[in-house]
Amino acid sequence: MKMNNNTMPISKDNDGESIWKFLIREIKPKGKFLTPFNIISIPIILVGAVLIVIRFIYGIGAVTNLTQDVPWGLWIGFDVVTGVAFAGGAYVLTFMVYILNMHKYHSIVRITVLNGFLAYVFYAGALLLDLGRPWNVINPIIGNNFGTSSVLFLVAWHFLLYMIAQLIEFSPSIAEWLGAKRARKILAGMTIAAVIFGITLSTLHQSGLGALYLMAIDKIHPLWYSEFIPILFFVSSIFAGLSMVIFEGSISHKAFSHHISEKNHKAQNGIVLGLAKICAGAMFAYFFMQLLVFIHGKNWEYLNTSMGYWFLLEMLGFVLLPMMLFVYGYKKNSIFTVKLAAILTMLGIILNRLNVTVIGFRWDAIDRYVPSWMEIVVTLAVILTEIMIFRWVINRMPVLRDSPKWVSEEK
Amino acid sequence: MSLNRRDFLKTLGIVGVSLTVGDSFASTNKSNDDVEFYGILYDSTRCVGCQTCEIECAKANGLTEPEDAPQAGVIRNTDEKHRTVVNSYNTSKGEVFIKKQCMHCNEPACAAACLTQAMYKTKEGAVIWRGDKCMGCRYCMVSCPFDIPKFEYHSANPKIEKCTMCFDKIKTGGIPVCAENCPAEAIKFGSRRELLAEARKRIVENPDVYIDEIYGEHTAGGTGFLYLSSVSMNELGFNTNLQKESYPKLSKGFLYSVPSVFVLLPPLLLGIYEATKRNILNKNIENNENE
Ligand code: SF4
Ligand code: SF4
Numbered sequence: 001m002k003m004n005n006n007t008m009p010i011s012k013d014n015d016g017e018s019i020w021k022f023l024i025r026e027i028k029p030k031g032k033f034l035t036p037f038n039i040i041s042i043p044i045i046l047v048g049a050v051l052i053v054i055r056f057i058y059g060i061g062a063v064t065n066l067t068q069d070v071p072w073g074l075w076i077g078f079d080v081v082t083g084v085a086f087a088g089g090a091y092v093l094t095f096m097v098y099i100l101n102m103h104k105y106h107s108i109v110r111i112t113v114l115n116g117f118l119a120y121v122f123y124a125g126a127l128l129l130d131l132g133r134p135w136n137v138i139n140p141i142i143g144n145n146f147g148t149s150s151v152l153f154l155v156a157w158h159f160l161l162y163m164i165a166q167l168i169e170f171s172p173s174i175a176e177w178l179g180a181k182r183a184r185k186i187l188a189g190m191t192i193a194a195v196i197f198g199i200t201l202s203t204l205h206q207s208g209l210g211a212l213y214l215m216a217i218d219k220i221h222p223l224w225y226s227e228f229i230p231i232l233f234f235v236s237s238i239f240a241g242l243s244m245v246i247f248e249g250s251i252s253h254k255a256f257s258h259h260i261s262e263k264n265h266k267a268q269n270g271i272v273l274g275l276a277k278i279c280a281g282a283m284f285a286y287f288f289m290q291l292l293v294f295i296h297g298k299n300w301e302y303l304n305t306s307m308g309y310w311f312l313l314e315m316l317g318f319v320l321l322p323m324m325l326f327v328y329g330y331k332k333n334s335i336f337t338v339k340l341a342a343i344l345t346m347l348g349i350i351l352n353r354l355n356v357t358v359i360g361f362r363w364d365a366i367d368r369y370v371p372s373w374m375e376i377v378v379t380l381a382v383i384l385t386e387i388m389i390f391r392w393v394i395n396r397m398p399v400l401r402d403s404p405k406w407v408s409e410e411k
Numbered sequence: 412m413s414l415n416r417r418d419f420l421k422t423l424g425i426v427g428v429s430l431t432v433g434d435s436f437a438s439t440n441k442s443n444d445d446v447e448f449y450g451i452l453y454d455s456t457r458c459v460g461c462q463t464c465e466i467e468c469a470k471a472n473g474l475t476e477p478e479d480a481p482q483a484g485v486i487r488n489t490d491e492k493h494r495t496v497v498n499s500y501n502t503s504k505g506e507v508f509i510k511k512q513c514m515h516c517n518e519p520a521c522a523a524a525c526l527t528q529a530m531y532k533t534k535e536g537a538v539i540w541r542g543d544k545c546m547g548c549r550y551c552m553v554s555c556p557f558d559i560p561k562f563e564y565h566s567a568n569p570k571i572e573k574c575t576m577c578f579d580k581i582k583t584g585g586i587p588v589c590a591e592n593c594p595a596e597a598i599k600f601g602s603r604r605e606l607l608a609e610a611r612k613r614i615v616e617n618p619d620v621y622i623d624e625i626y627g628e629h630t631a632g633g634t635g636f637l638y639l640s641s642v643s644m645n646e647l648g649f650n651t652n653l654q655k656e657s658y659p660k661l662s663k664g665f666l667y668s669v670p671s672v673f674v675l676l677p678p679l680l681l682g683i684y685e686a687t688k689r690n691i692l693n694k695n696i697e698n699n700e701n702e
Contacts, residue, residue, distance in 0.1 A: 061564025068490060068561050071549035099680050101687040132547020132569040139544050145528040151662050152550045153526035196680045204672055211665040215520045215554040215658045230665050
């Protein structure tokens with residue numbers, strides 16, 4: 001295996017340096033501070049922070065437009081429900097790499113797991129913002145009381161456990177960064193168990209997010225409500241997550257290209273095309289299911305309404321079209337087409353999740369919920385902070401970069 | 412090594428199962444008839460729209476007394492400051508008053524939704540909210556088919572507000588303030604079974620006055636609050652298309668499937684893992700040869 005040891009001091013062994021000195025050095029930002037990204041994102045994060053303070057002093061109503069009829073808005077519908085769908089790449093990829101042993105995708109596992117882990121941390125964080133009485137958030141964990149008939153109870157527990165599983169999956173990178181050889185060995189030995197546990201949890205809470213809305217049968221537009229929401233959410237999380245992997249990969253390969261070894265750069269196109277094929281397959285299954293649900297629900301009468309057109313746009317423009325683009329891209333080896341398809345797919349997922357949770361929820365209410373600019377800024381602030389942490393980690397730990405030499409030497 | 416792993420997974424599976432199937436299904440599983448719940452029978456043909464219930468409810472619970480009176484064409488709604496409202500509707504049988512508050516469902520969606528059992532169906536039949544448990548997630552509001560729980564959006568320490576059937580009073584043998592003070596005797600408190608019998612009796616004795624339906628007898632799996640009226644309840648702002656099954660049933664299928672996934676999926680994944688590992692060993696050798 002070729003090693004790519006350019007400029008990164010950390011891929012050398014850390015033995016001999018005090019861990020504290022090392023950590024302090026590492027915590028400082030690296031590189032230029034006034035990058036375009038920072039110039040745009042730092043003000044947004046600061047405004048977001050102020051809004052969060054206001055929210056905790058004056059209540060949720062001070063920054064959100066939520067109503068008594070629509071108690072869950074953008075923070076749940078987008079940050080949590082959509083965000084978790086996008087984070088689904090981690091369980092799909094660990095399934096492919098560790099369970100199916102599709103070695104081809106190994107080089108992108110770490111970054112995907114990192115992405116997934118941070119997504120969960122931040123979206124669970126966003127969930128805290130939305131809780132009216134967040135100091136009671138530990139009640140369902142400590143047993144005051146266990147609301148075991150609640151889908152949300154299941155989802156909350158699964159979030160927590162899955163975060164731990166993902167941390168274990170990712171932990172060898174941290175150990176490599178710290179130069180902790182023994183710990184790395186132990187942690188790496190736990191990977192398979194964490195992966196299996198993680199996939200099981202993901203299957204359940206990806207669908208669980210849909211199951212949350214099962215009792216809202218009278219509130220969600222019939223085109224988006226069906227008893228099959230959980231399955232639809234699960235299947236769509238597969239291509240949502242993989243599209244995110246494709247999208248994030250194409251950005252990472254530009255932004256962090258100096259971390260990536262020649263070999264992995266070359267392998268990237270093959271990976272993207274492989275993912276495109278899987279996406280197309282999952283989308284075909286999904287589209288077919290949506291069709292069956294539609295026919296089963298006898299929803300013809302709604303088609304010729306404005307919500308019906310909206311539904312058709314989602315299904316044809318953001319499921320069927322990107323699916324065909326994936327197929328085309330795969331057949332013609334066109335990376336550009338695949339990326340385009342990935343972006344369309346992601347838009348489609350945003351559309352779908354918002355249609356279930358916000359747009360189609362109480363579509364008949366007299367005063368409709370439209371998110372306030374403050375909700376949007378807080379959402380952006382959460383996403384941007386996540387990207388910053390993501391960047392911080394990638395610049396330090398062997399995520400995109402190959403592992404330090406001692407890892408392969410030990411094998 | 413692989414044995415240990417299997418044991419580990421088994422333990423995980425068991426943890427998962429015990430996390431997901433609990434005892435509380437039992438409480439929502441009983442059929443409606445074998446439990447003696449308290450309930451309230453409200454007879455809209457007797458109601459005169461005097462708002463005594465609204466005023467007494469506000470006083471008893473430290474909430475805001477009503478500022479406006481029922482008026483046909485204006486829909487007043489319960490909110491975080493008003494647990495009950497009386498509205499007026501122009502119907503096919505003239506002006507009709509109708510009271511609105513929590514229905515105290517037999518199998519409440521709000522309680523099934525609540526992940527801390529802060530929303531709780533007491534054995535007396537009242538559905539109450541317990542602030543020391545609630546984390547303010549508002550899932551109860553998403554799930555309640557009657558849109559009853561209301562949230563204090565403008566408070567740093569927000570509460571969920573809804574009618575509690577004056578649970579503190581009925582626990583000690585009292586009756587809810589609305590039933591106690593209604594001058595028209597439109598609100599009657601009692602056991603649900605008695606109230607249903609009483610309601611049927613009134614319908615049989617005055618077939619011209621009432622429609623032959625008790626709203627709440629079957630609605631949403633049956634509710635503790637029962638309505639008699641002279642016109643169909645959908646003329647009075649109530650949804651008569653709500654399903655007859657209880658709402659928690661809607662997510663039960665999903666919740667029941669969770670343990671099986673936890674038991675079946677991990678061994679399956681482990682099996683695939685073991686099978687492909689052998690494959691990959693061979694492939695790796697090939698790959699290395701190619702490079
Ligand atoms: S009406 Fe709503 S709040 Fe009242 S018990 Fe039923 S589900 Fe709960
Ligand atoms: S807001 Fe409170 S009462 Fe309602 S579901 Fe959440 S924790 Fe339970």
